[in-house]
Amino acid sequence: MRVGLLLALSLLALPLAAPVSAQSAAPDCSSAPNTLAMNACYKARHDAADAMLNERYRTLMARLGTEDQARLRDAQRAWVAFRDKQCAFETASHTTGSIYPVLVTTCLTELTQARTATFEHYLNCPSGDTSCVPLTQAGAQPAPSLSPAPAPSPTAAPDNAPCRQSAGTAKAQLYVQQCTEVSPATHPPCNAQNACGLIIDEIKRGCAMIGARAPAFCASYK
Secondary structure, eight states: OOHHHHHHHHOTTSOOOOOHHHHTTSOOOTTOOSHHHHHHHHHHHHHHHHHHHHHHHHHHHHTSOHHHHHHHHHHHHHHHHHHHHHHHHHHGGGTTSTTHHHHHHHHHHHHHHHHHHHHHHHHTOOTTOTTOOOOOOTTOOOOOOSSOOOOOOTTOOOTTSOHHHHHOHHHHHHHHHHHHHHOOOSSOSOOTTSOHHHHHHHHHHHHHHHGGGSOGGGGGGO
């Protein structure tokens, strides 16, 4: 069990450690008057950390080549599954206690902040560091072409675009509803601000885990 969870057991009122860039967006839970308010406050801290992660993810995706975008997309989907299983493992011995929701949210927030720090490292990687990934130059103009480039499709959207943008509000809401219904995760990526692919992957994962008792809509995701 990580140090953060041990601290949460005895010092629930203390604010979580967070990357400098995310601290201003995280609420202070030290004055929460009761367990219900504390749970809500720690959830708000996680939501703030998750929003920061999504922003860094989109920024990084925009500066990667096509092949590296696909690799990062796969890595992020695997990370979401790892995060949920890791936190389930770390908090398993406290599932019957009133502290359990705070422990789970603390774990999720810490892992999310660590992932955000990784993305920030990629975006500001010093020259010569072997952990850097190749980025395109931000704001760089493409080289002139001898023939005019084809006009972009008016409905096209990048794979990492928010689902609400790429699929439309109605379709995105349907994905979110279905994702929420079947996802086994404590804090699943069932959010229209996430990419549709990430939400659909979570639907497929949830449907597969439910098996024969899965809702009828799961058949369309096989």
